Amino acid sequence: MNTAIDVNAVTVHYGDVLALDAATLRVEKGRICGLVGMNGSGKSTLFKAIMGLVKPDAGTVTIAGDTPTKARRSGAVSYVPQSEDVDWQFPLSVQDVVMMGRYGHMGMARRPRKADKLAVADALERVELSEHAQRQIGQLSGGQKKRTFVARGIAQGATTLLLDEPFAGVDKRSEATICALLKQMASDGATILVSTHDLHALPDLADEAALLMQRVLMHGTPQEVLRPENLALAFGLDVINRSEDAL
Numbered sequence: 369m370n371t372a373i374d375v376n377a378v379t380v381h382y383g384d385v386l387a388l389d390a391a392t393l394r395v396e397k398g399r400i401c402g403l404v405g406m407n408g409s410g411k412s413t414l415f416k417a418i419m420g421l422v423k424p425d426a427g428t429v430t431i432a433g434d435t436p437t438k439a440r441r442s443g444a445v446s447y448v449p450q451s452e453d454v455d456w457q458f459p460l461s462v463q464d465v466v467m468m469g470r471y472g473h474m475g476m477a478r479r480p481r482k483a484d485k486l487a488v489a490d491a492l493e494r495v496e497l498s499e500h501a502q503r504q505i506g507q508l509s510g511g512q513k514k515r516t517f518v519a520r521g522i523a524q525g526a527t528t529l530l531l532d533e534p535f536a537g538v539d540k541r542s543e544a545t546i547c548a549l550l551k552q553m554a555s556d557g558a559t560i561l562v563s564t565h566d567l568h569a570l571p572d573l574a575d576e577a578a579l580l581m582q583r584v585l586m587h588g589t590p591q592e593v594l595r596p597e598n599l600a601l602a603f604g605l606d607v608i609n610r611s612e613d614a615l
């Protein structure tokens with residue numbers, strides 16, 4: 369087996385709050401893993417631990433054998449954050465954000481070369497945003513914002529992509545575009561971890577799913593993880609009734 373994301377017994381506290389409690393998750397290369405859990409279950413914290421943006425109190429994370437910091441600096445891993453975590457007023461165009469994915473390929477002066485410009489243009493085309501390249505990021509729709517960050521990961525050449533709720537506030541067209549892109553990237557060998565509250569879409573999108581509640585309660589096929597008794601563990605009874613159609 370070829371493990372791309374290896375989270376081993378990771379514990380994270382924010383002061384007195386226990387956000388992750390010995391969470392363990394392994395995702396093999398080329399797989400799409402859906403991360404499911406209620407609000408506050410630790411999904412964003414898990415992403416940040418994998419990116420090396422929060423330091424675990426205990427446990428280890430490796431990405432294709434490298435530490436998170438090394439993987440981040442080499443551009444091997446890319447993160448599509450929750451919309452709330454981005455300052456959309458910042459004076460950056462879509463093209464500027466996607467070009468950030470090329471920083472690891474540039475020298476200290478960060479002067480884009482032809483290869484960088486081509487990579488950005490290609491990434492924008494793949495996410496269908498070429499015509500919006502010069503727009504300020506705050507002027508975009510929810511789906512266009514998400515696609516901008518996916519394009520940054522593509523331009524970067526990331527082999528591991530982490531997406532924190534990419535379908536929240538996104539219309540069906542953007543959702544379909546993002547799903548198709550992720551599947552294409554996975555079939556090209558990328559490893560993808562994606563959190564979502566959209567349980568209905570999970571079996572179509574993901575090869576596997578993990579149920580998080582501070583720790584990984586279950587990791588298996590989407591069908592196994594979405595069984596009512598497993599959702600009851602992670603969400604309580606209400607969600608079971610609402611998710612019956614998806615099972």
Ligand SMILES: Nc1ncnc2c1ncn2[C@@H]1O[C@H](COP(=O)(O)OP(=O)(O)OP(=O)(O)O)[C@@H](O)[C@H]1O
Nearest residue numbers: 382385386387405406407408409410411412413414
């Ligand atoms: N910077 C922080 N300082 C203090 N507590 C935090 C901080 N970030 C997260 N937490 C707490 O840690 C726990 C896990 O939060 P996290 O954002 O990882 O959950 P989540 O599953 O991503 O939630 P959501 O689905 O609402 O995005 C929550 O109880 C949250 O309140």
